[in-house]
Structures are given as C-alpha cells and as structure tokens.
Amino acid sequence: MAEPVDFAQNLKQQADIVRVIGDYVKLRKSGAVNFTGLCPFHNEKSPSFSVHVTKQFFHCFGCGASGDVYSFLQKIDNISFPEAVKALALKLGVPMPKQAFSGPGEAADAALRGKLIDIHERATAFFQEQLRAPEAAKAREYLAGRGLDAENIARFRIGFAPDSGFALRDRVRGSFDDHVLRQSGLFSWKDRDTDPEGVNTPVANMYSRFRNRITFPICSEQGKVIAFTARTLETGEKAGPKYLNSPETALYSKSRVLFNLDKAKEVIRKVEYVILVEGQMDCITVFTSGFQNVIASSGTAFTETQVQLLKRFTRNIIVNFDPDTAGAAAAERSIAMLLEEDFDIRLVSLEPGFDPDLFIRKKGKDAYREVLGKPQRYFDWLIERALKMFPPRSPEARVKAINYLLPHIQRIPNAIVRDDVAKNAAQKFGIADQILRQQLRDAAGKRSGTIKSAQASGNTVAEKVLICALTDAANPELRQRAVEAVAAELHRGLNNESMIERLSSISLETDPMSLDWDDAQRQELAGVLIHGHEDVNEALLDETLYTLRQRRMEQRKRELNAEIAEAERRSDSGRLGQLLAELKQLEREQRPQ
Numbered sequence: 001m002a003e004p005v006d007f008a009q010n011l012k013q014q015a016d017i018v019r020v021i022g023d024y025v026k027l028r029k030s031g032a033v034n035f036t037g038l039c040p041f042h043n044e045k046s047p048s049f050s051v052h053v054t055k056q057f058f059h060c061f062g063c064g065a066s067g068d069v070y071s072f073l074q075k076i077d078n079i080s081f082p083e084a085v086k087a088l089a090l091k092l093g094v095p096m097p098k099q100a101f102s103g104p105g106e107a108a109d110a111a112l113r114g115k116l117i118d119i120h121e122r123a124t125a126f127f128q129e130q131l132r133a134p135e136a137a138k139a140r141e142y143l144a145g146r147g148l149d150a151e152n153i154a155r156f157r158i159g160f161a162p163d164s165g166f167a168l169r170d171r172v173r174g175s176f177d178d179h180v181l182r183q184s185g186l187f188s189w190k191d192r193d194t195d196p197e198g199v200n201t202p203v204a205n206m207y208s209r210f211r212n213r214i215t216f217p218i219c220s221e222q223g224k225v226i227a228f229t230a231r232t233l234e235t236g237e238k239a240g241p242k243y244l245n246s247p248e249t250a251l252y253s254k255s256r257v258l259f260n261l262d263k264a265k266e267v268i269r270k271v272e273y274v275i276l277v278e279g280q281m282d283c284i285t286v287f288t289s290g291f292q293n294v295i296a297s298s299g300t301a302f303t304e305t306q307v308q309l310l311k312r313f314t315r316n317i318i319v320n321f322d323p324d325t326a327g328a329a330a331a332e333r334s335i336a337m338l339l340e341e342d343f344d345i346r347l348v349s350l351e352p353g354f355d356p357d358l359f360i361r362k363k364g365k366d367a368y369r370e371v372l373g374k375p376q377r378y379f380d381w382l383i384e385r386a387l388k389m390f391p392p393r394s395p396e397a398r399v400k401a402i403n404y405l406l407p408h409i410q411r412i413p414n415a416i417v418r419d420d421v422a423k424n425a426a427q428k429f430g431i432a433d434q435i436l437r438q439q440l441r442d443a444a445g446k447r448s449g450t451i452k453s454a455q456a457s458g459n460t461v462a463e464k465v466l467i468c469a470l471t472d473a474a475n476p477e478l479r480q481r482a483v484e485a486v487a488a489e490l491h492r493g494l495n496n497e498s499m500i501e502r503l504s505s506i507s508l509e510t511d512p513m514s515l516d517w518d519d520a521q522r523q524e525l526a527g528v529l530i531h532g533h534e535d536v537n538e539a540l541l542d543e544t545l546y547t548l549r550q551r552r553m554e555q556r557k558r559e560l561n562a563e564i565a566e567a568e569r570r571s572d573s574g575r576l577g578q579l580l581a582e583l584k585q586l587e588r589e590q591r592p593q
C-alpha cells in the first residue's frame with residue numbers, strides 16, 4: 001500500500017498546476033513556460049502572479065505568495081495539507097487510499113461527507129420523481145406559471161417534497177446509517193433545540209424537514225447537491241416561511257456557497273462579468289432566458305468567503321436588485337464588501353414593482369438584454385441618490401450630502417478611482433468652494449493598506465544566466481558547465497552568491513523552488529525561472545562565463561596591484577617577483593587568443 005507522502009507526490013505529478021489554478025485565476029499564456037494572471041492573494045490591477053508550466057509552481061511578484069499546487073490549494077481554500085491532497089484527488093478523479101488520511105477522525109469526517117453527498121443525491125432523485133406524481137399537480141402548475149418547461153425543470157433538478165413526513169425517510173433508511181440521516185439536514189424531530197444531534201430521538205420518530213414544498217437543489221461549486229431551498233405551496237397560517245432552507249451541515253455552509261455558481265462559472269469567465277440577483281427564482285429565470293452568468297445572493301449579505309469565491313471568476317458585477325428596497329441593508333453590506341475587494345460594480349434598476357423574474361416574463365428577454373446593456377456605475381447611482389435625498393440648494397445640504405457619500409468613497413481601495421469619484425461628486429453638487437472640495441478629496445485620500453509593490457530585481461544578467469543554467473533540468477550539459485564555473489568560484493561577489501552555490505550542489509531531480517529560501521531569494525529564483533529560462537543557451541552561457549572570468553581576473557588584478565604596492569613598500573623583492581609574474585600571466589590570459 002502506498003504511503004500518504006508517495007500518494008501526494010504521485011498525485012502532484014499527475015496534476016497540471018496550470019489547470020488547477022486556472023479554476024481559480026484567469027490565466028493567460030505569457031511565455032513558453034509561463035502563465036500570468038491577477039493574484040488571488042492580494043489586490044492588484046495588473047498581473048504579477050505567474051504559474052510555471054514545467055516546474056509546476058506559482059509565484060506572485062507582488063505579495064510573494066509562492067509554492068506548488070498543494071500550497072496553492074491550502075492557501076486559497078484555507079485548508080490543511082491532507083485536505084489539499086484530498087481536494088486535488090477529487091479534482092483529478094483519483095480515489096484516495098485509506099492511509100492518506102492523517103487520522104481516523106479525519107477519515108470518518110470525509111466518509112460522512114461522502115455519505116451526505118450520496119443521501120442528497122438520493123433525495124434529489126426522490127423529489128424529482130415526486131414532482132411527476134398526481135399529488136404534485138399544484139407544484140407543476142406553479143412552475144408552469146413561472147415559465148419553466150420540462151427541460152429547465154430537469155436542468156435545475158427541481159422537485160417536489162410530498163406532504164408525507166415519512167416517505168423520504170423510508171425510502172433512504174435501508175441505505176444509510178442512522179447517524180447519516182440525523183446529520184443530513186433533511187429530517188427534523190421534536191426537541192431539536194434540546195437534542196440537536198438527535199441522539200435521544202430514534203430515527204423512527206424523525207420526519208421530513210421539507211413537506212409540501214417545491215425543492216430547489218443548492219449545489220457545491222463542483223455541481224454536487226449539498227442542500228435544498230424549498231418553497232411552500234400552502235398559504236395561510238400553517239404555511240411556515242415562504243422559503244425553507246437546509247440547516248448547516250458537515251456538507252453545507254450557507255456562507256460559503258453562491259447559488260448557481262456551479263452552472264454559471266464557465267460563462268462568467270467567458271463574458272467577464274456576473275449578474276447578481278436576489279432570489280433563486282430570479283436566478284433561474286434569468287439563466288433560462290439565456291443570461292447564464294447569473295448567481296443569487298438569496299437575500300442575505302455576502303460573506304468574505306463568498307466574495308473571495310466570486311473574485312476567482314470575475315471582478316465585474318452587475319447588481320440587479322434595488323439596493324433601496326427590502327433587502328437594502330444586506331445589499332448595501334454586500335456592495336461595501338465588493339467595493340473593498342476592488343470589484344467594478346454596476347447597477348441595473350427595473351421599473352418599480354418588477355423583479356427580474358417578473359420583468360422577463362412580462363416584457364421578454366430582449367427587453368431584459370437592453371436593460372443589462374446600460375448599467376449605471378454604482379457611484380453615479382449613489383451620487384444621484386444623494387442628490388435626491390439632499391437637493392444641493394444650501395451649503396448645509398451640500399455638507400450633508402458629502403457626509404453621506406464619504407464613507408462609501410473611502411471604501412474604494414484604488415486611490416485614483418477614489419479621487420476621481422470625489423471630484424465627480426464635488427462637481428455634481430456644484431461645490432465650487434475650494435476648501436470643501438479639498439476636504440472631500442483629503443478624506444477620500446485617507447485609505448491605508450495598499451500592498452507595496454515588488455522590489456525591482458537587483459540581479460545582474462550574469463547571475464540570471466547562471467541560475468537558469470543551474471536549474472535547467474532539461475539541459476544537463478549546460479548545468480554541468482555552470483556547476484564547474486561555481487567550483488572555479490566565478491560566482492564570488494555576486495548578489496546571490498550563496499543561492500548560486502546552493503543551487504550548484506543540489507541534484508538535478510531536486511525541485512529548486514521546494515527548498516527553504518528566504519523571501520528575497522525565493523523572489524529572485526522565481527523571477528529567473530519564470531522570465532529567463534527559455535532564452536538561456538550554450539552561447540549565452542559562454543558569453544556569461546567569459547564575462548564572469550574577466551570580472552574575476554580584474555578583481556584579482558586589483559588585489560595583485562595592492563599586494564605589489566605593499567611588497568614594494570616593504571622592499572620584499574622575492575614576493576614582488578612572484579606577484580609580478582602572476583600579474584603578467586593574468587594579463588596574458590585576458591588577451592583574446
């Protein structure tokens with residue numbers, strides 16, 4: 001049986017880091033061995049994040065984030081090494097050996113999650129089947145009224161939870177252990193408050209959480225059903241909430257999921273923006289009308305995790321719900337979070353009383369396309385709103401309007417954009433007064449936390465060539481010559497002397513990026529590997545070694561001259577003769593043959 005470490009190594013060799021990272025970062029080819037994109041670990045406008053194809057590592061020249069496919073997954077998903085191995089195995093469809101788990105607890109955890117996915121799959125199929133039953137006539141009618149045809153019902157795997165408390169339980173009971181049923185979130189029991197794990201409640205006393213409701217699966221980013229949101233078909237007092245959601249489980253955490261991202265993500269990447277709507281029904285209607293880059297916020301404010309998740313696909317967002325209405329506070333908080341992450345936010349406002357679902361059903365998708373085509377920049381919308389709230393007829397109103405706008409403006413991470421918005425606001429409010437204008441811009445100028453840009457590399461060309469040759473596993477001869485040059489001490493006095501020495505002593509099989517360099521060295525090494533490799537050949541190495549040899553000889557000449565002066569001062573003629581001979585020899589060597 002394979003050891004966990006071997007398994008991780010083998011798996012890493014099967015993976016293509018470019019494809020794995022490509023799931024999170026939009027990458028562009030920018031060299032023979034190199035892809036670049038916007039770093040997911042810090043805010044930036046122009047790409048300083050590189051992925052090396054042959055050496056299979058990533059490196060950000062902006063923030064210094066660096067490592068292999070596992071460190072990437074660990075960092076971006078905030079998971080442990082064993083979890084990163086599991087995640088990669090899942091992505092590649094490679095089954096995990098049991099030994100690869102770090103402990104029995106973790107294995108049990110993974111096993112439970114696997115079972116929970118299975119039970120959700122079974123429940124989804126069950127609900128889909130029930131939607132065809134006579135009892136579901138009202139549900140089918142509702143869906144038809146929403147303009148959903150059989151194809152789209154199947155696509156979103158919409159189903160129906162019958163009014164029975166036991167039908168689903170009895171269907172799945174034979175296939176799953178009781179604890180899986182208890183922890184699935186699909187069932188409920190009396191005293192859930194005092195007995196949240198259900199340990200004192202036999203499964204026989206458990207009943208369906210969703211009854212007489214239309215079920216909409218909530219999927220993980222990979223498209224696996226992990227929870228449900230279910231709309232009631234009852235009216236009146238007994239109906240309960242209009243939408244009932246699965247509770248948090250080992251599988252499902254509301255704050256980590258974006259509704260419909262699994263189906264939308266490819267299109268979001270392609271068209272380079274995302275449409276955000278409020279409700280799941282809105283989302284489904286917009287999607288099925290041909291605008292597939294749509295996700296739903298489900299009426300709550302974005303969490304940090306969700307914003308980070310979305311950022312992997314785009315930073316351009318069109319928000320299609322009125323931040324003024326019902327979910328105003330949630331929408332406002334979401335927008336604030338998006339602003340801080342440097343999203344380009346635009347709004348489309350539909351006529352009062354319309355949500356996207358109703359709008360498309362009443363006016364058609366062409367009308368919706370038209371609205372989407374002219375979104376308003378968020379700050380233009382905000383300034384308009386401030387103008388309405390505080391018509392700038394008096395200096396007091398102007399001050400109020402500015403005070404209203406300032407906190408929003410200060411959230412913009414980019415100083416140039418911030419200043420621009422502040423100027424624009426001052427103009428719209430007719431603030432001619434230089435002092436007030438300056439105040440506005442000063443306040444807008446206050447924002448810290450910008451990431452300092454990468455230090456310009458102080459490497460000389462010769463160092464780069466030497467480092468390239470030393471790390472070029474594809475060209476052992478070139479490497480051997482570089483190793484000999486180091487043995488001849490030609491690298492002495494270079495900035496990265498110690499690094500070059502170390503590189504010359506490792507074996508060809510060792511991945512140089514895997515060594516424990518300090519941050520500056522890692523930065524140098526990554527830069528050389530990413531930007532230099534393909535250009536280094538025999539001729540360039542020859543030239544470099546010649547230069548280094550000359551440099552070394554010049555240095556020795558300076559030393560000799562100093563020693564000669566010293567020997568003359570001491571009238572040490574024996575020593576003087578020796579030194580002069582060496583100098584003569586050196587000059588002869590320096591002359592081209």
Ligand SMILES: [Zn+2]
Binds near residue numbers: 062
């Ligand atoms: Zn970075």
